[in-house]
Amino acid sequence: MGRKEFEASIAEGGHRRLARMIGEWEGTFRLWFQPDHVACESPQRGTIRGILDGRFLLHEYRSRFGDDPIEGVAIYGLHLDDNAFESAWVESFATGTSIMFSAGPASADHFNVLGSYGDGQGGPRWDWRTEIEQPSDDELIITMTNISPQGEAAKAVEVRYRRVATGV
Structure with a gap:
C-alpha cells in the first residue's frame, strides 16, 4: 500500500467509511446458544477509536452474561493491497485464550x-462470521454467526448500538 492510496482511502474510500464508526456507543447485547432462544440479553457499552493514523479501528466494550462481566477488544481494518476487511478479536467470555x-x-x-x-x-x-452494519451515523449493528463444520449457520450474537451523545 502506498501513501497515496491510503490518503485516498481516508479522504473518500473504505477507511472513511470505517471512520464513521468512531465514537462512544451503548446498546443491547443478545446471545444465542440455540436458534430462536435468547440465552442472554444485557446492556453493552463500547468505544470505537481510530488508531495508527486511521489505519485501523479499536473497539473496546463491556457487557455481562448473567452475573459474569464480559470485556472484549477488536481491531478492524481494511487491507488495501488485498481489498479485504480484517479483524483480530479477543474476549473474556467467547475466545478464551485465543x-x-x-x-x-x-x-x-x-x-x-x-x-x-x-x-x-x-x-x-x-x-465464525462477524458483520458490522451502520444504517445511520448513530446506529451500529454487530452480528456474529456460528457456522458448524457441516455449514449450518445460526445467529450467536447481536449487538445493537446507539451513539452516545457527547455534551459540549
Missing part, C-alpha cells in the same frame, strides 16, 4: 469477515 483472526472481501455494503475456532476436543473447526 485470538480470532478473520478476513473477508471488502465491499461498500458493510464490514463482513470470517474466522474459525476449534471445538477444544480435536474435532473439525467451526466458522
